[in-house]
Amino acid sequence: MHFIVCIKQVPEGTEVEIDEEKGILKREGVDSKLNVYDAYALEAAVALKETYGGTVTVLSMGPLQAQDVIKEAYTLGADDGYLLSDRKFAGADTLATSYALSEAIRRLPPADVIFCGMQTTDGDTAQVGPGIAELLELPHASYVSKISGMEDGCIFVEADMGDGIEELRIGLPCLLTVTKDLNQPRLPSYKLKKATQNRKVNVWDSKALEGADPSHFGLDGSPTQVERIFPPPKAHSKELWQGSPDALSQKFYAKLKELKYL
Numbered sequence: 145m146h147f148i149v150c151i152k153q154v155p156e157g158t159e160v161e162i163d164e165e166k167g168i169l170k171r172e173g174v175d176s177k178l179n180v181y182d183a184y185a186l187e188a189a190v191a192l193k194e195t196y197g198g199t200v201t202v203l204s205m206g207p208l209q210a211q212d213v214i215k216e217a218y219t220l221g222a223d224d225g226y227l228l229s230d231r232k233f234a235g236a237d238t239l240a241t242s243y244a245l246s247e248a249i250r251r252l253p254p255a256d257v258i259f260c261g262m263q264t265t266d267g268d269t270a271q272v273g274p275g276i277a278e279l280l281e282l283p284h285a286s287y288v289s290k291i292s293g294m295e296d297g298c299i300f301v302e303a304d305m306g307d308g309i310e311e312l313r314i315g316l317p318c319l320l321t322v323t324k325d326l327n328q329p330r331l332p333s334y335k336l337k338k339a340t341q342n343r344k345v346n347v348w349d350s351k352a353l354e355g356a357d358p359s360h361f362g363l364d365g366s367p368t369q370v371e372r373i374f375p376p377p378k379a380h381s382k383e384l385w386q387g388s389p390d391a392l393s394q395k396f397y398a399k400l401k402e403l404k405y406l
């Protein structure tokens with residue numbers, strides 16, 4: 145069995161800073177970590193490897209610093225890792241990201257199951273997983289919250305559709321995007337940390353994807369263009385009121401009327 149897990153390095157914390165001039169998220173010089181949903185995807189792949197045998201390959205696209213999340217994945221049970229890193233991939237929207245990742249997957253040993261997180265904590269679109277599956281013409285399921293097992297060339301999963309759970313049998317090869325209900329990711333292993341400290345990350349530039357259409361990479365291959373990006377205005381004006389409960393409640397009532405809530 146060969147499991148491929150797409151993992152993305154995202155800014156640490158919930159406060160994503162925005163470069164309003166360039167219309168992009170500020171990623172350089174920002175502390176980064178493995179996208180949380182991708183940890184669940186990796187755990188699922190490693191658990192299946194432990195049950196059914198095989199190997200786990202992780203794949204990422206991003207700047208060279210994204211090698212860190214691949215090395216982290218080695219300490220969590222991944223066997224091999226690839227990073228797509230080239231200026232030509234920069235400025236990609238979700239379609240161009242899905243295209244580059246799918247072309248890399250075509251050049252890796254054939255996968256039985258490709259895993260993605262259900263979304264990222266920065267871009268948050270949840271489009272890349274289904275995008276890869278469509279480009280590779282693979283069956284796919286999103287929001288997978290349970291994997292029951294694999295048998296006769298199929299995988300049995302439950303997908304949480306919000307208003308109900310779908311039980312699915314999907315033919316291999318396929319792509320799954322996963323939720324946090326799927327499992328409890330293991331902690332990095334000291335033994336694996338020692339064993340994998342010299343393991344290389346395979347870095348592929350755009351030339352490594354020879355045969356792919358370079359006009360579909362990066363900004364050139366991105367049909368969506370950001371017109372403007374800005375943080376929502378912060379409603380921070382505060383007033384401190386003091387007085388008796390009667391006076392305060394009258395003042396509050398008057399304020400609500402003034403703001404047309406009443």
Ligand SMILES: Cc1cc2nc3c(=O)[nH]c(=O)nc-3n(C[C@H](O)[C@H](O)[C@H](O)COP(=O)(O)OP(=O)(O)OC[C@H]3O[C@@H](n4cnc5c(N)ncnc54)[C@H](O)[C@@H]3O)c2cc1C
Binds near residue numbers: 271
């Ligand atoms: C018009 C436009 C311009 C953009 N320009 C830039 C830019 O200049 N620079 C920039 O850094 N970003 C840019 N982005 C953001 C970029 O498109 C997204 O970060 C990227 O496509 C992934 O989308 P997402 O974060 O919404 O992933 P989601 O679809 O929410 O992620 C789902 C899953 O897909 C997988 N995945 C997603 N991205 C990757 C990845 N890179 N490597 C491996 N696996 C992945 C992971 O498994 C993840 O859990 C731009 C987006 C748009 C729409």
